[in-house]
Amino acid sequence: MEDRLPAKRRIRSPPESISKYFDFDFSNFKLKENHQELPLWICSNGHIFLETSAPSYLQITDFLIAIAEPISRPEHIHEYILTRYSLYAAVSVKLETEDIVSTLQRYSKTLEIPSSVIDFININTAQYGKAKLVLKQNRYFIESPYENVISDLLNIESVRKGKEAASDVNMEIQESHVEDVKEEMIRIMDGENPEDIEKVESCCVANEYIPQIRQDCHKENFPLIEEYDFIKDDKSPRLEIDLKPSTHIRSYQEKSLSKMFSNGRARSGVIVLPCGSGKTLVGITAICTVKKRAVILCTSGVAVDQWKRQLEMWSTIDPALIACFTSQNKDCTIDVAKACVVISTYSMMGYGGKRSAESASVYEKISRVDWGLLVMDEVQVVPADMFRRVIFDVKSHCKLGLTATLVREDNRIEDLNFLIGPKLYEANWLDMQAQGFIAKVQCIEVWCPMTAEFFQEYLNAKPRKKLLLYVANPNKLMTCQYLVKKHEAMGDKIIIFSDNLYIMELYSQHLKLPMIKGNVGHSERSRILFNFENTNACNTILISKVGDNSIDLPGANVIIQISSHFGSRRQEAQRLGRILRPKINSMDNDFNAYFYSLVSQDTQEMWYADKRQQFLIDQGYAYKVVSLTEEIQRQNDLMFYKKEDQKTLLEKLLQARDMDDDIQVDPDDITPEAMSKKSADAFSSNTSTTTSRSYQIQAHSRNRLFADRYKKFKKNK
Ligand SMILES: Nc1ncnc2c1ncn2[C@@H]1O[C@H](COP(=O)(O)OP(=O)(O)OP(=O)(O)O)[C@@H](O)[C@H]1O
Numbered sequence: 001m002e003d004r005l006p007a008k009r010r011i012r013s014p015p016e017s018i019s020k021y022f023d024f025d026f027s028n029f030k031l032k033e034n035h036q037e038l039p040l041w042i043c044s045n046g047h048i049f050l051e052t053s054a055p056s057y058l059q060i061t062d063f064l065i066a067i068a069e070p071i072s073r074p075e076h077i078h079e080y081i082l083t084r085y086s087l088y089a090a091v092s093v094k095l096e097t098e099d100i101v102s103t104l105q106r107y108s109k110t111l112e113i114p115s116s117v118i119d120f121i122n123i124n125t126a127q128y129g130k131a132k133l134v135l136k137q138n139r140y141f142i143e144s145p146y147e148n149v150i151s152d153l154l155n156i157e158s159v160r161k162g163k164e165a166a167s168d169v170n171m172e173i174q175e176s177h178v179e180d181v182k183e184e185m186i187r188i189m190d191g192e193n194p195e196d197i198e199k200v201e202s203c204c205v206a207n208e209y210i211p212q213i214r215q216d217c218h219k220e221n222f223p224l225i226e227e228y229d230f231i232k233d234d235k236s237p238r239l240e241i242d243l244k245p246s247t248h249i250r251s252y253q254e255k256s257l258s259k260m261f262s263n264g265r266a267r268s269g270v271i272v273l274p275c276g277s278g279k280t281l282v283g284i285t286a287i288c289t290v291k292k293r294a295v296i297l298c299t300s301g302v303a304v305d306q307w308k309r310q311l312e313m314w315s316t317i318d319p320a321l322i323a324c325f326t327s328q329n330k331d332c333t334i335d336v337a338k339a340c341v342v343i344s345t346y347s348m349m350g351y352g353g354k355r356s357a358e359s360a361s362v363y364e365k366i367s368r369v370d371w372g373l374l375v376m377d378e379v380q381v382v383p384a385d386m387f388r389r390v391i392f393d394v395k396s397h398c399k400l401g402l403t404a405t406l407v408r409e410d411n412r413i414e415d416l417n418f419l420i421g422p423k424l425y426e427a428n429w430l431d432m433q434a435q436g437f438i439a440k441v442q443c444i445e446v447w448c449p450m451t452a453e454f455f456q457e458y459l460n461a462k463p464r465k466k467l468l469l470y471v472a473n474p475n476k477l478m479t480c481q482y483l484v485k486k487h488e489a490m491g492d493k494i495i496i497f498s499d500n501l502y503i504m505e506l507y508s509q510h511l512k513l514p515m516i517k518g519n520v521g522h523s524e525r526s527r528i529l530f531n532f533e534n535t536n537a538c539n540t541i542l543i544s545k546v547g548d549n550s551i552d553l554p555g556a557n558v559i560i561q562i563s564s565h566f567g568s569r570r571q572e573a574q575r576l577g578r579i580l581r582p583k584i585n586s587m588d589n590d591f592n593a594y595f596y597s598l599v600s601q602d603t604q605e606m607w608y609a610d611k612r613q614q615f616l617i618d619q620g621y622a623y624k625v626v627s628l629t630e631e632i633q634r635q636n637d638l639m640f641y642k643k644e645d646q647k648t649l650l651e652k653l654l655q656a657r658d659m660d661d662d663i664q665v666d667p668d669d670i671t672p673e674a675m676s677k678k679s680a681d682a683f684s685s686n687t688s689t690t691t692s693r694s695y696q697i698q699a700h701s702r703n704r705l706f707a708d709r710y711k712k713f714k715k716n717k
Pocket of ligand 1: 248249250253273274275276277278279280281404549551552554577578581
């Protein structure tokens with residue numbers, strides 16, 4: 001290998017970097033004698049490249065995850081970038097500035113690391129820990145042991161307004177907190193000398209200003225630490241809950257929780273683990289550690305059931321202390337003043353319209369008390385306008401976000417840094433696959449040529465009709481049927497994903513397959529999932545986007561995706577996650593799960609497919625591209641094999657009006673507004689001007705369509 005990196009390197013720009021490309025010249029940096037054994041190339045703009053062949057790869061990986069954002073982690077070279085949020089996360093898990101710099105210097109291949117990197121680290125670690133946000137008796141206090149930090153913070157308009165709005169707080173309440181505050185801040189300073197007590201300052205801010213205050217403090221480089229001293233908190237009732245002796249948490253689950261808990265305190269933040277790796281048990285273990293009342297938020301009613309089931313399976317909690325608050329189930333009997341666990345959905349808690357009397361009373365109870373822990377499953381949905389308020393209506397001392405896909409198409413994922421807290425831990429999918437914790441999945445993109453008649457109509461069709469024609473391409477439908485036959489014969493369990501309802505219903509009728517879509521009720525969904533998981537009577541099911549995440553089907557090992565939500569990287573990863581649960585032969589080297597993405601050739605679908613796959617490619621997955629045309633031609637019993645059937649289908653599609661994607665009418669599912677917001681944003685940032693304008697119009701009209709139909713549904717409910 002050359003002594004020096006090639007002088008010019010070009011990489012795909014990460015979301016937060018300013019320049020589209022970066023050029024970095026290593027020629028000014030001398031290499032260490034033993035640079036071959038060392039793993040790191042550190043560039044002046046904060047990009048860090050890690051060679052996985054280096055002997056110290058594993059220990060330096062944990063360190064890099066703690067201080068930097070992973071951008072791309074294929075097999076041989078991983079790429080990270082230092083950001084201020086990643087450095088906040090590093091300081092929040094007690095990494096000191098000097099340790100960060102010295103470790104980078106120790107593992108760098110070059111004798112020195114760029115001074116710009118050292119300056120960036122110093123600036124963005126110096127401010128962290130200067131101020132803390134504490135919840136006491138339903139009121140928020142900003143506290144700091146550092147001189148005049150409170151007065152600096154009061155220069156931030158929202159902090160000043162929040163303090164003024166709280167000024168009507170009864171002074172003796174505020175006074176009585178001063179002692180607690182002093183006591184508390186001594187603990188923050190880890191027992192520094194008592195004469196610092198007079199420096200400890202605090203100001204009470206009104207609850208309604210908290211979201212803005214957190215955002216502004218982050219922007220002003222004054223991130224507010226949110227740590228919860230749950231052991232010392234004798235004001236909140238204790239929740240009697242422990243993990244059962246038979247519950248053994250896995251090494252990566254333990255490691256992720258070690259970033260959240262230290263010295264008897266819990267820090268707010270986000271834990272990122274692959275789909276199917278057991279995020280539910282991580283959340284349950286966090287509740288068992290804090291032992292205070294907790295709220296768990298999920299994206300659907302099915303997920304609420306799974307959390308309840310796993311709480312009872314893994315912990316010793318009395319089932320009577322678990323309350324589910326969903327559209328079907330409003331446990332209003334639960335006494336939240338006592339220790340309990342409430343499991344609800346973002347839609348139920350985030351709903352801004354008029355609530356029924358019983359729903360309003362439950363909501364009032366929940367928002368009136370201090371919660372020890374707020375656990376947010378699929379936390380990537382929280383930055384959406386209609387959900388972000390939830391995390392402040394549910395006042396909690398500590399917040400834990402769980403996700404497999406920390407991506408959004410509207411780039412608002414960074415808001416989680418101030419809405420919840422820094423990213424505490426992120427696992428490497430390929431490492432976990434190598435250790436057998438998740439299945440070894442082969443990703444296959446199947447190119448399906450358009451038939452001449454369909455392609456002719458496609459070229460002249462309007463955008464929405466184009467979408468329908470490339471989804472209903474007969475060669476794609478036959479390919480899907482061929483794959484179902486092949487894998488059912490191998491004893492596999494198959495999930496067919498289609499956002500488009502018309503195609504789902506076509507398949508369901510022709511192939512006699514059960515389907516789960518937005519308007520399939522909760523009990524019917526559970527029945528279909530149970531039969532699929534536990535009987536051989538049902539080995540293939542059709543699911544719309546309502547099944548993208550959280551549905552736990554350990555037996556499923558094949559996915560066939562025939563239509564999807566434009567270029568959503570999150571959806572692609574979440575769907576792959578349905579078959580990531582570890583399989584019996586997980587330690588073998590060969591593949592034990594298959595993810596087929598059927599794409600109509602020479603259509604826009606190929607562009608979307610390329611964009612959708614980026615997140616998984618960055619995790620190290622490689623898509624194999626195949627064509628099954630020859631195999632299909634030999635199967636004359638497939639539906640739409642005959643030309644006249646294809647012609648009939650085409651005529652129906654051209655006349656059809658109402659063939660939209662599923663709009664998830666079950667009120668517990670993430671609402672169409674949040675989904676359509678994503679579809680609108682999916683095009684604002686990534687397509688060329690020509691297509692983006694048409695798709696923005698289309699996305700806008702889809703938003704309106706979703707929103708109108710959703711409102712109609714709600715009114716009729
Ligand atoms: N420590 C463990 N020991 C045994 N089984 C486990 C453990 N952790 C998780 N599991 C099992 O792994 C499966 C997947 O867990 P879970 O549904 O929590 O994954 P997840 O990360 O939430 O997936 P998704 O992102 O798809 O929601 C479940 O069947 C769960 O019981």
